[in-house]
Every structure is written in structure tokens, then in C-alpha cells.
Amino acid sequence: MALATPAPAARRAAADHVGDLPDTTRLRAGWLLAGLGAVALATVVGVVSGPVGLPIGGTVAELADHLPFVDVDSGLTDAQRAIIWDIRAPRVVLGLLVGALLAGAGAGYQGVFRNPLADPFLLGIAAGAGLGATLAIVGGWGDGAGAFDAVPLAAFVGALVAVGVAATLSGRPGRTGTPATLILAGVAVASFFTAVQTYVQQRHADTLRQVYSWILGTLSTSGWDEVLVLVPYVAVCGAVLLAAIGPLDVLAVGDDEATSLGVRPARIRALVLVAASLATAAAVAVSGLIGFVGLIVPHAVRQVAGITHRRVVPLSMLFGGAFLALADVLARTVQSPAELPIGVITAFIGAPFFLFILRSHPVAS
Amino acid sequence: MTRPAIAWEHVSVVLDGVPVVHDATLEVEAGSWLSLIGPNGAGKTTLVRTLGGSVHHTGRIEVRGHDGRSLSVRERSRELALVPQHPVIPPGIGVFDYVLLGRVPHQGLRCSPSLVDRRRTVAVLQRLDLDGFADRRVDTLSGGERQRVVLARALVQDTPLLVLDEPTAALDVGHQLEVLELIADIRTERELTVVTTVHDLTVAGQFADQVAIMAGGRVVAVGAPAVVLTPEQIGAHWGVDAICHVDDDGAVTVSVQRRRERRRSADTPAAASLTTRSGSGSRGPGSEGGPEPSNAPRPRPADPDRAPAGDAAPATTTQEDDRR
Numbered sequence: 001m002a003l004a005t006p007a008p009a010a011r012r013a014a015a016d017h018v019g020d021l022p023d024t025t026r027l028r029a030g031w032l033l034a035g036l037g038a039v040a041l042a043t044v045v046g047v048v049s050g051p052v053g054l055p056i057g058g059t060v061a062e063l064a065d066h067l068p069f070v071d072v073d074s075g076l077t078d079a080q081r082a083i084i085w086d087i088r089a090p091r092v093v094l095g096l097l098v099g100a101l102l103a104g105a106g107a108g109y110q111g112v113f114r115n116p117l118a119d120p121f122l123l124g125i126a127a128g129a130g131l132g133a134t135l136a137i138v139g140g141w142g143d144g145a146g147a148f149d150a151v152p153l154a155a156f157v158g159a160l161v162a163v164g165v166a167a168t169l170s171g172r173p174g175r176t177g178t179p180a181t182l183i184l185a186g187v188a189v190a191s192f193f194t195a196v197q198t199y200v201q202q203r204h205a206d207t208l209r210q211v212y213s214w215i216l217g218t219l220s221t222s223g224w225d226e227v228l229v230l231v232p233y234v235a236v237c238g239a240v241l242l243a244a245i246g247p248l249d250v251l252a253v254g255d256d257e258a259t260s261l262g263v264r265p266a267r268i269r270a271l272v273l274v275a276a277s278l279a280t281a282a283a284v285a286v287s288g289l290i291g292f293v294g295l296i297v298p299h300a301v302r303q304v305a306g307i308t309h310r311r312v313v314p315l316s317m318l319f320g321g322a323f324l325a326l327a328d329v330l331a332r333t334v335q336s337p338a339e340l341p342i343g344v345i346t347a348f349i350g351a352p353f354f355l356f357i358l359r360s361h362p363v364a365s
Numbered sequence: 366m367t368r369p370a371i372a373w374e375h376v377s378v379v380l381d382g383v384p385v386v387h388d389a390t391l392e393v394e395a396g397s398w399l400s401l402i403g404p405n406g407a408g409k410t411t412l413v414r415t416l417g418g419s420v421h422h423t424g425r426i427e428v429r430g431h432d433g434r435s436l437s438v439r440e441r442s443r444e445l446a447l448v449p450q451h452p453v454i455p456p457g458i459g460v461f462d463y464v465l466l467g468r469v470p471h472q473g474l475r476c477s478p479s480l481v482d483r484r485r486t487v488a489v490l491q492r493l494d495l496d497g498f499a500d501r502r503v504d505t506l507s508g509g510e511r512q513r514v515v516l517a518r519a520l521v522q523d524t525p526l527l528v529l530d531e532p533t534a535a536l537d538v539g540h541q542l543e544v545l546e547l548i549a550d551i552r553t554e555r556e557l558t559v560v561t562t563v564h565d566l567t568v569a570g571q572f573a574d575q576v577a578i579m580a581g582g583r584v585v586a587v588g589a590p591a592v593v594l595t596p597e598q599i600g601a602h603w604g605v606d607a608i609c610h611v612d613d614d615g616a617v618t619v620s621v622q623r624r625r626e627r628r629r630s631a632d633t634p635a636a637a638s639l640t641t642r643s644g645s646g647s648r649g650p651g652s653e654g655g656p657e658p659s660n661a662p663r664p665r666p667a668d669p670d671r672a673p674a675g676d677a678a679p680a681t682t683t684q685e686d687d688r689r
Binding site: 114243245246247249250252253254255256257259260261262263264302306307308 | 414417418419438439441442443445446447449452453454455456457458462466467469470472474475476477522
């Protein structure tokens, strides 16, 4: 079945030519370093910014001191160290993790639905998770601490219900709808779940304030507890999403063609949907409804680094974390000492961005 | 005769409650080229899609001696490369990356391309004179270039069977011939078995070893081009007057004329002309005398070859469009 057996010279030329080709199907080290650099930058900016000024050099040294194999003296006072490690660092790390989860989930949904507009927030999945979490909070099922607390689990159930409803409403069984119908279904799902959530909330006035501030999205922490809640979710969802990047690229040619290439679309879709919904639920359970991160970050990554999921998923997680940590700096400092909900910041950036994507993609077709 | 490369045995397909293929029985000899022809909505596309394994059907399909139902998705993808009429091109994908996707059947669960996969891709791009396009985005290519890229993706799959649904529908005459000659050459080089659906009867008559006519979901005639492509068959199933010229080597050229009644009196209503025609010359070996299924397309007094690419037929083409 060989091709018309090329002469040895031609075959060598073909082999040499492989090296010349732009290697667009792999994650290149440069991009990975850029992502890690963004995370490092966001960490330093996030830790330095705040009502109490900290010296940048000392802060960087203090952070570096905690890296493995690094030993430097930061020269900071104990009070400054306490501010860094007890107050600011957990919040920055929380922002990195939540941002990574939301952006990774967004990239996953976009791949599965073949829809650049798919986003945990726009599809109503975050609203479903929010309803689940609200029920858990007002029901007193859990206190939001610990990885297997009822709040993230209830949020996960809500997220799965929401994504199921949105996907079912927008297309016929076995087929996903067009980008536009999926988003419209997501709007309906989000409205419905938000209405139910508001109703539940109003019926329980005692928890109203707690639920309300959480709905708008916040990264305020009580230390490292929330971070520890998220770590297993980030590990599991990250591993599944990263394992699925190759099949997601195949899914881009449509279900029929992916099947004819030997891939089972339904399995991959189920796997990625569960992982992305788990990621969304974990993020929502800890930090409320933060919109548009899953939309902006993967889109920007695709524009710059290319469309393969081998790049989009890992880089979205890195840049998504950095983006949210930096957005949190704005949320903390714009009205200091008061705090803006971080969802306001991301919506302020994300909504115009959404319109921009809408105009540059002919979604109606 | 050797064992057929592909065999449909009493295959029927119902899509969304509408019967699309009825009791189709058809064999494709190993190493031959079969062209499926028939009016819009006859079930050609659905019949070839049953080979991909994602269309529910009754009856039996045999692929190179294997029962179709016992083949895993992965095994099937190593036997048979399927090119749909409207391939989904991921927006923004590059030519090399797109063609490389054809190597997925030879990769592991994570679909990671190896160096061998990249080399095969480069070799096929060179064979199809596409190596200069490797960096280009597929959605910036012309129709002819894009069709060659899609063909390249099917060829890197390295399967003994190549199934193409309307490979030349969107191309002008020159590019049609270019693509078809390419398929013919590679078929000889690799000893492939080729199945194509085509609208252009001359294309079927020039390139295929065997031609099968489908009408109303049934296979109504099978045979060498010179046997099947006759004015009587074409009149019966397409509702047009045709002139069929057979070369010494058995290749057939079909030209279609405007209907005589229409030419004689321009004000004859179309319905009347249809009625007149339906009684004329149906002598095919098939069973078109039987009751037509509800979705049978009404013959149109227009030349189907001249219909715009991707034109909509009532039943089957609608679901094709949804698939995109």
C-alpha cells in the first residue's frame, strides 16, 4: 500500500522536510514558559498589592525562599510575613486555581460543543452549580470546608443538570445544536436556575447576605481552607482535560468524521463534559459566579497560540489563573478599602469581549 | 470472482422515521471503482454512510470479509477511509494539521502523532502536490485545492478502501477531472477499492468499472457503464432525454437534452410533461415498477447535473445539512 515507492533521495527529502514544518500540533516550551511567567507575575503583583505596602524585592525574595532548592533571606518583618502567607498568598493561589478551573472548563466546553462561545457562565452551567450550592448552603448540608463537602458536590449535580438541559434543548439527540441555539438555550437555562435560586434565597432571609455576596463572585478567603478544597478538583479535572486534548482535536471535524477516524465522540464528549462541569462546580462552590473567564482566556490563547487543544487547554489553565488573580487585584484595589465583587470586574472586561467574538464569528450560520 | 471488498446485503435505513434506503444489495469487487448514481434523495449518501458505522441500519454489511457489526470503530477506520460530501473543516486549521488527523486510526488513545505519522503526511502532501500549502489555512484554499487536501486526509489513513461522497460536486470541469484522475492514479498505485457517489453521469461513465443506479432508496441497476448508462435508464430515473455515447474501451459520455415536448410547445405545464414521461421507456432490470416510497423525489424536468452544488433534495439531503 506504499505510495509509488519514492526514490531514496526523495524519501530523505520528505523526512528532512518534517523538521521544517511548523510544528503546530504540539505545545512548545516557549508557550509553556510564557504561561508559567504569567502565573509568576500575577502571583507577585497579587501579593504585593493591598492596603499595606510591601517591598517588591523583599516579597519576591520571600516567595522565592519557599520554592524548592531556593534559600534567600527576604529581610521582611514577621508582621509582613504574616500578611503575605496568611492573607494574601491564599487569596492569590485561590484566584489562580479558580481561574485555571474556569478557563480549562471553558476550553473543554468549546471543544466538545465545537462552539467558540461556549462558556460555563453563558451556558447556564454556573447558574446550575450556583443553585446546587445555594440549596446546600440554605439546607445547612455543609459548611464549604473540605473537598467532599456537600456544597461543591451539590454544585456539581446542579452543573451536570444544567449542561444536560442546555445541550438537549439546543439540539436533537446525539447532535449538538448550532452555536447560536446552544447559547440561547444556555440563556434560558441560566434564567430559570437563577430564578429558582433567587426564590430559595428569599425564602431563607437568614442566609441572604451570605449567599448574595457569594453569587456575585468573591475570592475572599479565611486562609488556606478554600484552597485545600480546590486542590483535588484541580488535579482530577486538569488530568482528565489534558488527557483528552488529542481526541478533542479529532472531534473538531464533527461526529461522523471523528467516528470514521476511529474515535468514539460520545465517550470523549461525556468524559470532557463531566470533567469541565466538575471544574465549574468546584470553582462556583468556592468563589461564586465569576463569568467570562472561560470565554476570554481560551479565545485569546487560540488567537495567539493556535487552535489545537494541545495548546489551548494547558495554556488556558495557566493564563486563566493569572488573569483571575490579576482581576482580583483590581477588585481589591479599585474601591479600597471596600471590595468589588470579582464577577463585576470579569463581566466588565468579558461582556464587550463577548460582543467582539460574536461579531467576528458568523455564529448565526 | 474474488471475495467482494464491500458487500451490502438487504440493507435498509430509516432516518427520523423516513425510509431512506430499502433492501439494498450491492457488491464492490476488490480493486474496482464503483460509482453510485441516482437522482437527488435517492439514498446514495445514506448508503455510503452506512459504511462509516454511525448510521443505524438493518441487513448486513461486509467489509473485506468482516461483518460490519463485529468491526470496532478503530478496526473500521483502518479498513475504510470515508470522505463526506461536506467535510467539516475546523475553523483556522492548517493544511498539515488537518491532513495529519487522517493518521488518528494508527495512533493510541491520546491521539498523539508520531514521527511516522508526520512523515506519511508529508509524503502524501508531496504526492498530491500540496507540499507548498502545508502552512496555509484550509479555509483560505480554493475549492479544488481544498478537495485535494480532504483527499490527502483520506489517503494518509492508509486504508485499502476509499469511499468518497460527491468528491467533485463543488468543482469546475477542469478541477473535477484533475481530482478524479488523481484518484484513478492513486487507486492504481495502491490497488485501492474506490466507491464514489456522483451526480455527473459522464464522470460515472468515464471513471467507474461498475455503475449502480439508486432510485427511491433502491438499487435499481448495476453493471458496467455501457450497460447501465442508457437513454432508457436515464429517462426512467432522471426524467430527461439523454444521448449516451460509448467509446471503444467502454467509457460512456452522457449528454442531456432539453425535453422534446418542452421544445415543441413552450407552454406545456411541467406536470403534464412529467405524466407523459413516466410511461416511457422503463426497461431496467431493477424494481422501479414497485410502489415508490413516500420520500421518493419527484423527477424534475431540469438537468440534475446543472443544479448548484449542495442543492437541497427533500429527504436525505436535509439531514446531511443538519450534520454540518
